[in-house]
Each structure stands twice: as structure tokens, then as C-alpha cells.
Amino acid sequence: MTTFPDLDVRFIADIALDRAQEQAEKYGVAGSGTVDELLADDGIEIVVNLTIPAAHVPVGLQILDAGKHIWAEKPFALDRESGQQLLARGREKGLRVASAPDTVLGRGIQTSLRAIDAGEIGTPVTARAVFRSSGPEPWHPNPDFYYQPGGGPLLDMGPYYLTSLVQALGPVARVQGRATRARTERVIGSGPREGAVLQVDVDTQVYGILEFEEGAVAQVEFSFDSAFAYTPVLEVLGDQGAMVLPDPNQFHGDTEVFPWGGTPVTKKVGEQPGRGTGVLELARAIRADVPERASGALAYHVLDVMLSLGEAATSGAVVEVASTTARSPRMPEDWDPTVATL
Ligand SMILES: NC(=O)c1ccc[n+]([C@@H]2O[C@H](COP(=O)([O-])OP(=O)(O)OC[C@H]3O[C@@H](n4cnc5c(N)ncnc54)[C@H](O)[C@@H]3O)[C@@H](O)[C@H]2O)c1
Structure with missing residues (x-):
């Protein structure tokens, strides 16, 4: 800033x-x-x-x-x-x-959203989001909050992926879920508290199926239980093509569009302070x-979706999401944080 x-x-x-x-x-x-x-x-x-x-x-x-x-x-x-x-x-x-x-306001995801709005993959039908890591404790000196209620991969990483999906597909109507946790303890891997043991009080592997108000369906997975490399996935499939979006936890990254029966196009995105x-x-x-x-209304809807997903994972039931929201206007293509405008 x-x-x-x-x-x-x-x-x-x-x-x-x-x-x-x-x-x-x-x-x-x-x-x-x-x-x-x-x-x-x-x-x-x-x-x-x-x-x-x-x-x-x-x-x-x-x-x-x-x-x-x-x-x-x-x-x-x-x-x-x-x-x-x-x-x-x-x-x-x-x-x-x-x-x-x-990050959703960054050039990366905004380029994807503009292409979806322009109909480049037709009407979005399904989506998939996957975040996997081994958890933040190898690098974060005070990772306690990640393993307490309010943390876990769903509430910590879910906002990036779910906000992007809501911006692409509209608000979520109902969810189903399942969740597990691989460990009951985690060990801090760096900093002054290296070696300290934390109790795990949240699920660390969460699966969900989201049904959007406008009819699309998404499959999501958020994990701190993966020992293999970080592999962010965000894809939207439409009736006229498919799209691979960039990592929604970054401000940049290219969008790949695969038109049905056509030649794939990569939309390159230049860097900008994010x-x-x-x-x-x-x-x-x-x-x-x-x-x-x-x-805040958008963030509240995403929170509501995440809490509903957690409840669905506990009960096994389909949970209706009470709140709704609207897509935000897309960022202007020439939006530049480095110029003085005020
Ligand atoms: N670490 C990251 O890479 C990252 C990235 C994006 C967002 N976030 C978010 O930022 C928030 C903080 O994460 P962090 O990693 O910086 O945590 P942190 O523990 O490193 O920093 C949090 C700071 O808040 C202070 N604090 C706690 N309670 C306070 C209070 N009542 N009044 C004033 N100060 C208080 C703590 O002393 C600490 O310095 C979290 O919500 C996290 O999800 C973190």
C-alpha cells in the first residue's frame, strides 16, 4: 500500500x-x-x-x-x-x-471473468476448485489460528476460490460436503517456536458440491493434508468451451480458453503491483x-457458503444457503494502482 x-x-x-x-x-x-x-x-x-x-x-x-x-x-x-x-x-x-x-480484483481472475461474460465458453455449466497443501506451519511462525475454529483450509483458503466462483457463476444456493482430518497435532516448523505442538481443532480436508442459483454446479476441495506439491486448480466448463483460470490467491496469471472444437487461446496477463x-x-x-x-455483502455470502459447507460435512445433509449476493462490476481493463487519481 x-x-x-x-x-x-x-x-x-x-x-x-x-x-x-x-x-x-x-x-x-x-x-x-x-x-x-x-x-x-x-x-x-x-x-x-x-x-x-x-x-x-x-x-x-x-x-x-x-x-x-x-x-x-x-x-x-x-x-x-x-x-x-x-x-x-x-x-x-x-x-x-x-x-x-x-486477488479476485487482480488482472488474472478479472481477465477470466471478462472472457466468461463475453461468452467465450458459452454458458458456464460446471466448475472445479482444488487447493492442496501440507498446511502453513512449516513457514508461519504463529500458525495456531489455522488449526482453531475460523481456520482450516476451508475458511483460510476457501475465500479465494469461492469468491472467484461466485464472481464467475453467481451466488450459491445449496451445498453438500464431507470432511476429514489426517492428524490431531501439528508441529511448528520455523521461527522462535519451532518444534511446538499444536492441537488440530478443525477439519483439514474438506470436499464440497455447490449448486449455484443460476444452475451451475461446482466440485471443490480444500486441504492441509497433502504432502505433495501445491497444485491450485480453478476450472469452469461451459456449453461452448472450457476455461482454466489462474491461481485465485495471486493477482496475476494467464487464462486458458479451450473453445469447443477450436484452437486453445492463452490470455497473457502482465504483472502489476497487487x-x-x-x-x-x-x-x-x-x-x-x-x-x-x-x-462485505460478498464476503458474508462466501462466509455463509463456507459455514454451510462445514455444516453439510458434519450432518451429511444438503444445506440451503440463506444469503445471496450479486456479481461485482468487473475492474476496468486500464485500472492502474500506480497512478495518482485522487
Ligand atoms: N499469512 C498470510 O500469508 C496471509 C495472507 C493473506 C491473508 N492473511 C490473513 O491475515 C490475517 C492475519 O494473518 P497473519 O498471518 O498476518 O497472522 P499473524 O498472527 O502473523 O499476525 C496477526 C497480528 O494481529 C495481532 N493481533 C491479534 N489480535 C489483535 C487485536 N485484538 N488487536 C490488535 N492486534 C491484534 C497479533 O499480535 C499479530 O501481530 C488472517 O486473517 C489471515 O487469514 C494472511
Whole structure:
């Protein structure tokens, strides 16, 4: 965000004050300190809430009560009630509640979405999303939250894939699922706590079948139980062709289109700074007085789909998804985070 001329990063807060100070020094940010000090600064308009999942809503409510807009990290909340509370507080206060993931706003996935909208694969009929890894504990120094409620591969990685699918195919109507976990303990692999053992309190392998309101069906898999290499898969099959989308956890990546009976086409995508795109898009939307694309309503629907999938996996039943959402307008092709527009 410090590289975008439209954003002015003023303060970094954390309950661990040394971490806030260290990051502020590293990125040349003028202020650092407690959340209360951050919220008392009248010059700050948007707060980017990068706390652990269990703190997303309590800290989010503090941010709104201080009169500031939120960029929320994923998952949006741990349960529907608190997610709705956050949206309602935003509405009451007339403040924006926007949310990760913003990779979906990157050139990679946006190129795929524009090609789907243009009918390049006809009407989408089915989709498949697969995320597999061995879990974050080899590289993350404090991976506790990944194995507590609010974590797991579904709530941690699901938002990237499911937000992309919702943007491509529309809202999800109902889900079925199954879930397992390969281990009851995980061992931290790096950093000062290397060797510490964590209890696994979430399913670490989740399968789902999603039925979309407009009729498409998707098969999804999210796993921290795979010892073999990271293989992100995101595909959409239409009645006129197939598409392989780029990794939805990245801002870039090519789209491959396979027209039925025709020659495959690769849509090459150039690189652009990505991290912080959602916050920048939010800032520009506030100034233009138009809705932000990575809205809290979209994030809430994706949360609802994930919670429904978890419930379906536990009960074995088909679970109806109560919430709905709309596709966001696609990003303009010439959208450039590096130019000053405000
Ligand atoms: N690690 C990644 O690569 C990555 C990528 C994208 C999104 N995220 C998301 O970002 C969030 C944070 O992940 P992380 O890996 O940076 O975790 P982390 O544990 O490294 O950092 C979280 C920070 O939040 C602070 N914190 C916790 N509770 C707080 C509170 N109540 N008030 C103020 N500060 C508080 C902690 O002290 C810590 O410094 C998660 O929601 C995660 O899903 C992480």
C-alpha cells in the first residue's frame, strides 16, 4: 500500500507494540502503537484489519465505532451472527465494510471473468476448485489460528476460490460436503517456536458440491493434508468451451480458453503491483461515491457458503444457503494502482 500514490499509510497498530513498531520502521510509516491510538487519529479514514480471525469482528466493531471504514481480512467472521452484526453496524454508521480477498480484483481472475461474460465458453455449466497443501506451519511462525475454529483450509483458503466462483457463476444456493482430518497435532516448523505442538481443532480436508442459483454446479476441495506439491486448480466448463483460470490467491496469471472444437487461446496477463488492491479500490470508490467491488455483502455470502459447507460435512445433509449476493462490476481493463487519481 505504501507504493500506491492514492493511499497514504499513516499508522500501524498491534497488541504486540514491538511488531507494530518494527513494521512501521520497515515500511517508512510515521506512526505506530495501540489500536486505541490508531482509532483516535482523526486523519485516518480506512483501517485495514489484519488481526487473527477470532479478532476480526471485535476489532472491526471498534473501527466502525471510531467512525472509520474497514478493509477486513478473510475470513470475514467466524459465524453468521457476528458477520451480520458487523455489516449492520457499518450500515448504521454510514461506513464501508469491505473485505478480502482482493486477488479476485487482480488482472488474472478479472481477465477470466471478462472472457466468461463475453461468452467465450458459452454458458458456464460446471466448475472445479482444488487447493492442496501440507498446511502453513512449516513457514508461519504463529500458525495456531489455522488449526482453531475460523481456520482450516476451508475458511483460510476457501475465500479465494469461492469468491472467484461466485464472481464467475453467481451466488450459491445449496451445498453438500464431507470432511476429514489426517492428524490431531501439528508441529511448528520455523521461527522462535519451532518444534511446538499444536492441537488440530478443525477439519483439514474438506470436499464440497455447490449448486449455484443460476444452475451451475461446482466440485471443490480444500486441504492441509497433502504432502505433495501445491497444485491450485480453478476450472469452469461451459456449453461452448472450457476455461482454466489462474491461481485465485495471486493477482496475476494467464487464462486458458479451450473453445469447443477450436484452437486453445492463452490470455497473457502482465504483472502489476497487487497486494493492497482492495484497499485502494475501496479508497477510490469512497471518493467516487460508488460501491466498492470487494464488498462485505460478498464476503458474508462466501462466509455463509463456507459455514454451510462445514455444516453439510458434519450432518451429511444438503444445506440451503440463506444469503445471496450479486456479481461485482468487473475492474476496468486500464485500472492502474500506480497512478495518482485522487
Ligand atoms: N499469512 C498470510 O500469508 C496471509 C495472507 C493473506 C491473508 N492473511 C490473513 O491475515 C490475517 C492475519 O494473518 P497473519 O498471518 O498476518 O497472522 P499473524 O498472527 O502473523 O499476525 C496477526 C497480528 O494481529 C495481532 N493481533 C491479534 N489480535 C489483535 C487485536 N485484538 N488487536 C490488535 N492486534 C491484534 C497479533 O499480535 C499479530 O501481530 C488472517 O486473517 C489471515 O487469514 C494472511
